[in-house]
Amino acid sequence: xxxxxxxxxxxxxxxxxxxxxxxxxxxxxxxxxxxxxxxxxxxxxxxxxxxxxxxxxxxxxxxxxxxxxxxxxxxxxxxxxxxxxxxxxxxxxxxxxxxxxxxxxxxxxxxxxxxxxxxxxxxxxxxxxxxxxxxxxxxxxxxxxxxxxxxxxxxxxxxxxxxxxxxxxxxxxxxxxxxxxxxxxxxxxxxxxxxxxxxxxxxxxxxxxxxxxxxxxxxxxxxxxxxxxxxxxxxxxxxxxxxxxxx
Amino acid sequence: xxxxxxxxxxxxxxxxxxxxxxxxxxxxxxxxxxxxxxxxxxxxxxxxxxxxxxxxxxxxxxxxxxxxxxxxxxxxxxxxxxxxxxxxxxxxxxxxxxxxxxxxxxxxxxxxxxxxxxxxxxxxxxxxxxxxxxxxxxxxxxxxxxxxxxxxxxxxxxxxxxxxxxxxxxxxxxxxxxxxxxxxxxxxxxxxxxxxxxxxxxxxxxxxxxxxxxxxxxxxxxxxxxxxxxxxxxxxxxxxxxxxxxxxxxxxxxxxxxxxxxxxxxxxxxxxxxxxxxxxxxxxxxxxxxxxxxxxxxxxxxxxxxxxxxxxxxxxxxxxxxxxxxxxxxxxxxxxxxxxxxxxxxxxxxxxxxxxxxxxxxxxxxxxxxxxxxxxxxxxxxxxxxxxxxxxxxxxxxxxxxxxxxxxxxxxxxxxxxxxxxxxxxxxxxx
Ligand SMILES: Nc1ncnc2c1ncn2[C@@H]1O[C@H](COP(=O)(O)OP(=O)(O)OP(=O)(O)O)[C@@H](O)[C@H]1O
Ligand SMILES: [Mg+2]
Numbered sequence: 279x280x281x282x283x284x285x286x287x288x289x290x291x292x293x294x295x296x297x298x299x300x301x302x303x304x305x306x307x308x309x310x311x312x313x314x315x316x317x318x319x320x321x322x323x324x325x326x327x328x329x330x331x332x333x334x335x336x337x338x339x340x341x342x343x344x345x346x347x348x349x350x351x352x353x354x355x356x357x358x359x360x361x362x363x364x365x366x367x368x369x370x371x372x373x374x375x376x377x378x379x380x381x382x383x384x385x386x387x388x389x390x391x392x393x394x395x396x397x398x399x400x401x402x403x404x405x406x407x408x409x410x411x412x413x414x415x416x417x418x419x420x421x422x423x424x425x426x427x428x429x430x431x432x433x434x435x436x437x438x439x440x441x442x443x444x445x446x447x448x449x450x451x452x453x454x455x456x457x458x459x460x461x462x463x464x465x466x467x468x469x470x471x472x473x474x475x476x477x478x479x480x481x482x483x484x485x486x487x488x489x490x491x492x493x494x495x496x497x498x499x500x501x502x503x504x505x506x507x508x509x510x511x512x513x514x515x516x517x518x519x520x521x522x523x524x525x
Numbered sequence: 526x527x528x529x530x531x532x533x534x535x536x537x538x539x540x541x542x543x544x545x546x547x548x549x550x551x552x553x554x555x556x557x558x559x560x561x562x563x564x565x566x567x568x569x570x571x572x573x574x575x576x577x578x579x580x581x582x583x584x585x586x587x588x589x590x591x592x593x594x595x596x597x598x599x600x601x602x603x604x605x606x607x608x609x610x611x612x613x614x615x616x617x618x619x620x621x622x623x624x625x626x627x628x629x630x631x632x633x634x635x636x637x638x639x640x641x642x643x644x645x646x647x648x649x650x651x652x653x654x655x656x657x658x659x660x661x662x663x664x665x666x667x668x669x670x671x672x673x674x675x676x677x678x679x680x681x682x683x684x685x686x687x688x689x690x691x692x693x694x695x696x697x698x699x700x701x702x703x704x705x706x707x708x709x710x711x712x713x714x715x716x717x718x719x720x721x722x723x724x725x726x727x728x729x730x731x732x733x734x735x736x737x738x739x740x741x742x743x744x745x746x747x748x749x750x751x752x753x754x755x756x757x758x759x760x761x762x763x764x765x766x767x768x769x770x771x772x773x774x775x776x777x778x779x780x781x782x783x784x785x786x787x788x789x790x791x792x793x794x795x796x797x798x799x800x801x802x803x804x805x806x807x808x809x810x811x812x813x814x815x816x817x818x819x820x821x822x823x824x825x826x827x828x829x830x831x832x833x834x835x836x837x838x839x840x841x842x843x844x845x846x847x848x849x850x851x852x853x854x855x856x857x858x859x860x861x862x863x864x865x866x867x868x869x870x871x872x873x874x875x876x877x878x879x880x881x882x883x884x885x886x887x888x889x890x891x892x893x894x895x896x897x898x899x900x901x902x903x904x905x906x907x908x909x910x911x912x913x914x915x916x917x918x919x920x921x922x923x924x925x926x927x928x929x930x931x932x933x934x935x936x937x938x939x940x941x942x943x944x945x946x947x948x949x950x951x952x953x954x955x956x
Contacts, residue, residue, distance in 0.1 A: 326910050329902065354912035366907040370925025379921065380911035387912070419925075436911060 296500035357443030426453035463488030534597030568668035625702025696726030724755030770796025811840025838874035
C-alpha cells in the first residue's frame with residue numbers, strides 16, 4: 279500500500295505540495311486529476327526521488343518502507359515505477375542496452391538471475407508486439423527522435439518489462455492517438471491484479487473509460503480537495519474544476 | 526631511484542638533449558649517409574635555436590612542458606625482452622617496438638612493416654619530406670635523435686590489412702625514445718593501422734614519436750591511435766599526413782594514459798576530393814593533462830574534412846583542444862566540420878578549447894561548434910528511476926557522450942580496441 283500523509287514540498291523556495299493525504303491500497307488503481315500547475319507531476323517526482331525538491335513535512339511509505347529516505351534506484355527496486363510526463367531522451371544510449379541494464383539491475387537487487395542478451399530480446403520482443411511497437415525502436419537511442427506517442431509507449435514498455443508493484447503514470451495518455459490509447463490501457467489492465475496498484479494522472483476522463491479506477495482524486499493548489507468513484511471523472515469532464523472549488 | 530641511475534642521467538632541459546645528441550651522434554643509424562647526417566645536424570641546430578616550447582609560444586599556451594624540461598633523462602638500456610609483459614593483440618598482426626627500437630622477437634612475421642633503421646640508405650628524398658623542424662622543436666629533436674621506427678610502404682593497389690603497431694616503453698628508469706615512423710601508400714592502396722603506445726613501470730619517461738604519412742591518389746588509411754602510456758609517462762607525438770586526390774586519411778586519437786600527453790596532427794589535403802577525419806577522445810583522470818592539437822590544410826578544391834573530439838575530465842585534470850583549419854584560396858567547395866565537446870565530472874577539472882578557422886576561398890561550407898557541460902541531471906535521474914545504480918548510470922552517460930566520436934571509427938578491430946580502452950579507464954576512475 280502507498281500511504282502519503284501531510285506531505286509538503288517546495289522547489290526553489292516555492293511551496294508546491296501543501297499537505298497531500300492519499301492512500302492507494304494494494305491491488306487498487308486510483309486516478310488523480312487536476313488543473314495545470316496544481317502539483318501532480320511534482321508529487322510523482324517527489325515519490326520517485328528526483329533531486330531539487332525540499333520535503334518540508336509529512337511522510338510517504340510503500341508497504342511500510344519510508345520512500346523519502348531511499349535513493350531513486352532503491353525506490354525502483356522496491357517496485358515503484360514512474361512513467362514520465364516528459365520522457366527523457368538519451369542520445370548515444372541504445373534502447374535495448376538501456377532496457378536490459380535496468381531489468382538486470384533490478385533482478386540483481388532481488389537476487390534473481392540476470393537475463394543474457396538472447397533471453398532479454400525474446401522477452402522484449404514479446405512485450406513490444408503487445409504494444410504494437412516496431413522492433414527497430416530497440417536499436418535507436420532511448421527516446422531519441424521518438425514521436426510524442428512513441429515516447430509514451432516506450433514508458434509503458436518499460437513498465438511491462440520491469441513489472442513494478444506500483445506504477446505512477448503521469449499523463450501517459452497525452453499525445454496518444456485513439457488506437458494507441460487502447461493499446462496502452464490494455465497494457466496497464468494486463469498488469470492489474472492483487473499485487474499491482476497504480477496511480478494514474480490524467481486530464482481526460484476518456485482514459486478512465488478504459489482503465490476504470492477504484493477511486494478518483496482531485497488535486498488542486500497542492501492538496502487533494504475531493505475524492506470519489508469513477509463517476510467523479512465524468513462530473514469534472516462536464517462541469518470543470520470550478521464546481522470542485524465551489525464544493 | 527638509486528644514485529647511480531640519477532648520475533647517468535643528462536642535465537635537465539634542452540642542453541641535456543643537445544649533449545646527448547653530441548655523445549650519441551657517431552652511433553646513430555645512418556650517420557654515414559651524408560644526406561641523413563645533414564638532416565640530423567640541421568635538426569639539432571633547429572632545436573638548439575628554438576629550445577623547448579614555453580607557454581609564451583601561442584601553440585603551447587595551454588600545455589606546460591615543465592615535467593619534461595625540469596628533469597633529467599637517460600638512454601634506454603640494451604633490451605632484455607623476455608620478461609616484458611605486453612597487452613593483448615589489438616589486431617591479428619602486430620609489430621612491437623621497445624623503447625623506440627624494433628623488436629623482431631616480439632613481432633609477428635609476415636607483416637608488411639620493416640625496421641626503418643635497417644633501410645635508411647633507400648630513404649633519401651622520402652624521409653623528412655613532410656616533417657618540419659624549423660618551427661616544431663619536438664620534431665627537430667626527433668629528427669636528430671631517432672634510432673628506429675616502422676617503415677610501411679604499400680605498392681599501388683596493395684591492401685596492407687590490419688596492423689597493430691605497438692610501442693612499449695620500459696619505464697624502470699627515466700628513458701626517452703623518439704621513434705620515426707614512415708608510412709607510404711601507393712595509389713589506391715589500403716591500410717588499417719592500430720597504433721598503440723604502452724608503458725610499463727613507475728618511472729617518468731618520454732615517448733615522442735613522429736609519423737610521416739603519404740597517401741597517394743585514391744589510397745585510404747585508417748590510423749587509430751591509442752595512447753595508454755604508464756602513469757608517469759610523457760607522450761608528445763606529431764603526425765604529418767599529406768593526402769593526394771581522392772585519398773583519405775581517417776584517424777582517431779585516444780588519450781587514456783600518461784601524466785602529460787600532447788598529440789599534434791598536421792594534415793594537408795593537396796588533391797581534389799582528398800578527405801580527412803581527425804576524430805578523437807581524451808579520457809583524463811586526476812593529475813593528467815591531455816592536449817589534442819590539429820592543423821588541417823585544405824589546399825585543393827572539393828575536399829571534405831570531419832573532426833569530432835570529445836574530452837571527459839575527472840578529478841584534477843586538464844584538457845586542451847586546439848583545432849586550426851586553413852582553407853586556401855584554391856580550395857573551393859571545401860566541406861569542413863569541426864566539433865569539440867567536453868564533459869566535466871569534477872569542479873577541479875579544466876578544459877581549454879581553441880578552434881580557429883582561416884578561410885581564403887569564397888565558396889566554402891565550414892561549420893564548427895564547441896560545448897562544455899556536466900552530466901545531465903534529468904538523464905541521470907531517468908536512468909536511476911529505472912533502478913540503475915548511480916555509478917552505472919554515470920558510466921552509461923559518459924559512454925554515450927563518447928559514442929559519437931567512437932562511431933566515427935568504422936574499422937571493427939579498431940573500434941573494439943577503443944571500447945576496451947574506454948571501459949578500462951572508467952573502471953580506474955569510477956567512484
Ligand atoms: N523548478 C521550478 N521552479 C519553480 N517552480 C516550479 C519548478 N518546477 C515546477 N514549478 C511549479 O510548480 C507547480 C506545479 O507543477 P507541476 O508540474 O507539478 O504541475 P502539474 O499539476 O503536473 O501540471 P500539468 O497538468 O500542466 O502537467 C507549477 O506552478 C510549476 O510552475
Ligand atoms: Mg504534470
